[in-house]
Amino acid sequence: MIESLDSNKDKFPYRKLSSFGVELNLNVLEFIETIGPEEFAKFLCQHILVVFKNQNLNKSELAMIANRIGRVEKLRVPFADKSVPEVLLVTNKKNEKGEFIGMFGEEELGWHSNGNSRKNIFDSCVALYCEMPGEETITKWVNTRKAFEELEEDYRDLAEKVSLNIKFQNNRIYNLSKNSNEYKAFQKTSGFIRELVYEHPLDRKKGLYFPYHFVEKVNLPSDCEISEEDFLEELKKRVFKEEFMTDISFEKGDLVFSDQLHSLHKRSKVQGDRLLYRLAFNYEKVRD
Ligand SMILES: O=C(O)CCC(=O)C(=O)O
């Protein structure tokens, strides 16, 4: 289905992805230049996943795009790019010592979103640019805003009173070897208490923040009669529905923007040569 960009009078054709998200066959730099970063951020927030096909971008251009929308994370970690520190490498490539040079090596990744074990969950935009696609790897996304909107009313009222103790635990989303750089980086992260329901800082819409693989404890209201385990199981049934999910199989030149506050994603095992450039940022420069 082709539609025009709702928030702009000009016609920008896009195709809707299976459950949510959109795909555009336009030059991303021209697109953002034309509609402006504020409109682009609203568009991203509305669709949660925005995919630009057939781009030809270098790392500095990616950093420049992300910098127009907000503050871009620069992590001092071994898997950051040496020349453009905003870019993290997501790859199964290894160095001559046989160590992964990037994050998320080759194993399957379970459901998560950006920065589940970091302090600020509002740094929730992630851009992934595909330099080398690998073979048959699927990244799957679930729309947890939609899942929240579709909850039965009494269940939604309960969800709004729940908080979660969250902390990275190895062998939940990912099995890390104890001497890997990634394990060392994740082990440094501390735990946090998070509300289950958050309002998005840009569009003020509510949705679920539910990185359940990181959940250590569910804090239910004292008058609640169900157990933590039952609550989690019931919530999972309401979130992980195929009708809320979209699959992406990266092709070279894809640039995928995702808002991660109200979504989760997971990834199948990586095969072949795969290299993505990853940037994480917030909406600081496009908010009122
Ligand atoms: O490799 C992928 O497709 C996704 C990686 C990922 O989960 C991330 O960069 O946050």
Ligand SMILES: [Fe+2]
């Ligand atoms: Fe991720």
